[in-house]
Amino acid sequence: MASVKLKNVYKRYAGGVTAVNDFNMDIEDKEFIILVGPSGCGKTTTLRMIAGLEDISEGELYIGDKLVNDVDPKNRDIAMVFQNYALYPHMTVFENMSFGLRLRKIPKDEIKRRVHEAAKILDIEHLLDRRPKALSGGQRQRVALGRAIVREPKVFLMDEPLSNLDAKLRVQMRTEINKLHQKLQTTFIYVTHDQTEALTMGTRIVVMKDGYVQQIDTPQALYERPCNMFVAGFIGSPQMNFINAKVDKRGDGIYLTFGKDTIKLPEGKAKKLEGTDYIGKEVILGIRPECLHDEPAFLEQMSDSLVEARIELTENLGSETYLYMVVDDVDFTARVNPRTKARSGDIIKIAFDTNRIHLFDKETEKTIM
Ligand code: ATP
Structure with missing residues (x-):
């Protein structure tokens, strides 16, 4: 089960900033959840707490039925895709995609199978021998996704993965990621500040402001029945x-x-x-x-x-x-x-x-x- 549950979760940084206040949510297996809100609203902090890259100050985080507050990131069965892709420049695409699996001492045949399978899904089989500098922005983004897919995680976490792409490619990759979610049938949690991205991708959207969740709903419900003026003004373009x-x-x-x-x-x-x-x-x-x-x-x-x-x-x-x-x-x-x-x-x-x-x-x- 790849459900994720946040129960009364808080993040307080040293220096008195409370970045996340009383976050509560039951994310079901196979959902595509978008965290959206203006800069500084706490969405990245929330994602990083789920990933285990940030401690939880108060509250409980469950992945499946397991309380994971104190579980190491590498043992959480999650994979994270970052904004800057974080590819190793000296490695080929194949090596980039297989690196994590090699560290885990997965057998060679199994690595090969998983990399080829992911490359096929992402349509990058012909690029496996190239290095990142010989790839376009969109292709690099696919490799970053591929590296996450080969781990066969229960939950995919993505932090503004499309923000370095030009407008046209961003729209194209948006559709690709939607398709990927349908193919993989796993839980996706995706951070963006772009409300259009949120509306077109999520099964449910979490709108945040100043560390507080404002509303959690389907795209259509958010658009038609915003709970307050902030959500009404933030969702929809041109704005209400x-x-x-x-x-x-x-x-x-x-x-x-x-x-x-x-x-x-x-x-x-x-x-x-x-x-x-x-x-x-x-x-x-x-x-x-x-x-x-x-x-x-x-x-x-x-x-x-x-x-x-x-x-x-x-x-x-x-x-x-x-x-x-x-x-x-x-x-x-x-x-x-x-x-x-x-x-x-x-x-x-x-x-x-x-x-x-x-x-x-x-x-x-x-x-x-
Ligand atoms: P952005 O879209 O700009 O990335 P965000 O919604 O993802 O914004 P966070 O990065 O989660 O926001 O930050 C939430 C709040 O916590 C902000 O006020 C930020 O300044 C603060 N913050 C983030 N990281 C730290 C840190 N390491 N120490 C102290 N404060 C932090």
Whole structure:
């Protein structure tokens, strides 16, 4: 069993930095877990504690059913792939991949079998006699993965393995690593600061900030139901738009007012606010760029949620266009059909898809709905 369990795990560095606070998670066998968050949030420290490269200050870490707090890295049945690949320049690809196995005194035939098998999976069989300097960045990355695969570990740990590759190769290797996970059917734990990488790779994502886990969920759940403003803003690109809004109850329903604009909440959402302390108070309204519309059909359909926007800039990406605009003195981004007629300087009506708006508590920044 290659499950990993973290129970009330803390990391306190000398000097008073608590890099990880009360981390709790049950990672199941064969999951692909992504640790994501801004620089300094504690994701690498968490990975290094799982690897055994960093002591755990408090709490328990299990790999399978075994408590491994005091188990040496080499006896944890894990393999780690680093950002800088850490290949030996004077060794061939074959030697690089087999080095760890030779140290473990694995029989020669077995080493050969494992290296060739891994090389086949990674499509680098033709490179086994080359040295790292004769390889491209992507090929080096494959060798680093190969070196981890030959160990046949229960758990793969990866720390920003794609960050040294150019944008195109990164997207390609992302797919490769996804395929690799499917082929190997082992547990992957992967650190990145890139939310796109997180959304496209993980079966579950752990979003961290300042040493605290914010939310653990599937990519879709994180995107659709973020637990607070931080997660809502961190996951998704371009990021969610936010604006302060007042909740008003009127005869025919509940409205949100900001500046000179007012939009009506759909019945389902209004019901949830009915009778709460939020009536008459300010909240933070969040709406994703793709939930803002400028097409006439939408404007007609969503006539009770129209606002006025001044277009500052448009960006046509071919398959979609971003409208950068100002709504009541706040910057907004909309992702619309590339055939939009909106141009810089225009003042246009924009419809909010109110079924997909998010509301956050102004003080705690936690999700209200
Ligand atoms: P990055 O994406 O920049 O690598 P991260 O999320 O992986 O960031 P960590 O490297 O885990 O963050 O660091 C978490 C916190 O712990 C940071 O505030 C960092 O400065 C601190 N830290 C990391 N290593 C040490 C150390 N050896 N001694 C003291 N503080 C440390």
